Amino acid sequence: MLWVAIIGLAMTVAAVAMAGRRALFLFKLATVGPPAPERIAYAKTHAGAEAKAQLVEVFGQKKLLKWTPSGVAHFFVMWAFFILLTVYIEAYGSIIQGAITGRPNFHIPLIGQWSVLGFLQDFIAVACLLGLVAFAVIRIRNSPKTLGRKSRFSGSHLGGAWLVLFMIFNIIWTLFLARGAAAANGNLPYDGGAFVSLALGNVLPASPLLEEIALLLHIGFMLVFLVIVVNSKHLHIFTAPLNVLFSRRPDGLGAAPEMTVDGKPVDFEDEDLDPEKLGRGKIGDTTWKGFLDFYSCTECGRCQSQCPAWNTDKPLSPKMLILDQRDHAFKVAPYLLQGDTSHADTDVLALLEKPLVGEDGVIHPDVLWSCTNCGACVEQCPVDIEHIDHILDMRRYQVMVESSFPSEAGVMVKNLENKGNPWGMSEMKRADWIEELDFEVTLIDEKMPEDTEYLFWVGCAGALEDRAKKTTKAVAELLHIAGVKFAVLGPAEACTGDPARRLGMEFLFNMLAQQNIETLNEAGVKKIVATCPHCFNTLANEYPQLGGAYEVVHHTQLLSKLVDEGLLTPITPIEEKITYHDPCFLGRHNKVYSQPRDIMSKVPGVQTQEMHRHKDRGFCCGAGGARMWMEERIGKRINTERVDEALTTNPDTVSTACPFCMVMLGDAINEKKNSGEAKETLEVVDVAQLLIKSVKG
């Protein structure tokens, strides 16, 4: 039995050395870029949430289990990795004990002869085998060869995935062979529980040689698998828990990431600020968290399958955005790590200097500018990859360093700079809607009046865009009826800066945000209600990054509460079939799904019908990520796709809770009416408009 131990341990040393060398390379590569101390700070300050995420997402597989049956299959395969570690302890123990005593009948101290453990080992191995079968079926049914672009595996490295399934299969069958042979020789530590191994022991011959060969095969396949794992997408086995640990809590959605330079929040006043360090222009500018994202991608394509850009035939796939960067990083890794490129030839230098974004870059500009920041990718990613952070960092470099962005968005930027709103209208017009009401609305004159509870943040669209103004007036009227004291800033309100920030114009965002924070703080504002989910998100989640901390609610949250408290009573029936569209920055980014639905459920007569894609899988209207101010030239229009889906529910009305969704869906509905595909009476309204109609009669 000595030869078994020698071969087994020699194989182990060789494989561990190879895997260790690769791990060192990956670590060094991940740390070539700027630091990311804010990620460690996040993990420390959100330790409770991070611990919960490990339990729920890593061990509980919460995100994956939303995708049954692949989630269930993955759950068992992952738990097999943990539980079968005990089988490997037994295997190594047996080859060493066999060398010493001549009998490979090792058992783990204390629990090693407990039939429950034996059962658990056999059960999870069988479940793992069934999981492999499920994975194979899913891969065949979703093959890019048959489904093309619609396959979530389109673009993934398919060969590697099949190889890994094959290797896990080899590990499992050799496990049963080794344990069955051990049972036949009387060396299995379990008298009961290990139902498959004991049954095999009854049919296999009592052969020490068979047991020795099976043990070596079992250990050998595991070692080859280890080397494959650290050289493939299956690296996620080790990196995913780390990526979950260092992701922005709760889930990388809501606030855009704070912009940092050399690991510190950017200071645009700093005269020594190196403009080349704004955002990310080359792969070497990627922080270790970015590399952790690359290393963790399992190529599952869940993000791709949910992306509105990908689903409307645009070139953006969030999966490929990560994989293209990863593949490029590996190509240039030897030179990035060497540092010294003085002897590199021109091809190598060109590769190193390759821009992250450009016609000949790693990422094509059409990919970068197709993103609506809807968050569907981040929401679905089982390993918490933060695609939006990558996109925003690249946009920041393109906008602030290269001055390269879709020209139409330039008009919006100029308007924000000069007039404080994207349409370039006079700030004096911001209070015009008040004149259309038949009650007084308090305009703040420096300070919030003592008896006023809420600042009503009207937003640029709410103040200046005709369709959104209807929502503004409805909300004001509802608050007035409910007796909620509120005031508005009127001309003193400026854009929150959301479109500038999502475009990558962090400098302009900073300017607008600081101006607004100064106004709000001087007025003594504590509580804010906003109708626009983009304003709501920026005020609630992003202004704290710049020192503006307020209690912010969306109007649907406040109105739902007022209805519950009996301060608003919907009486008049609205006999309509209504389908609700979840605004991404209200739903996915801020998890407000129930309140708009609750309001509609309280209106008598309303029949609601969900679209196929709703709540956390809701489909974007196409306006987020500053896309509202860009032409949509490639593929099908996103708003048309969304309205096509709404039409499948045959609604009388489409409701939503965002001024931008109203505009986008309204435009698409008008086109459908013109082409005769939608009934003339179909309209899109805010939930607040429905409520006021029912409350007022």
Ligand code: SF4
């Ligand atoms: S944020 Fe939305 S549009 Fe952008 S990549 Fe993710 S899923 Fe696609």
Ligand code: SF4
């Ligand atoms: S980014 Fe996340 S969701 Fe997308 S393919 Fe990779 S692991 Fe899957």
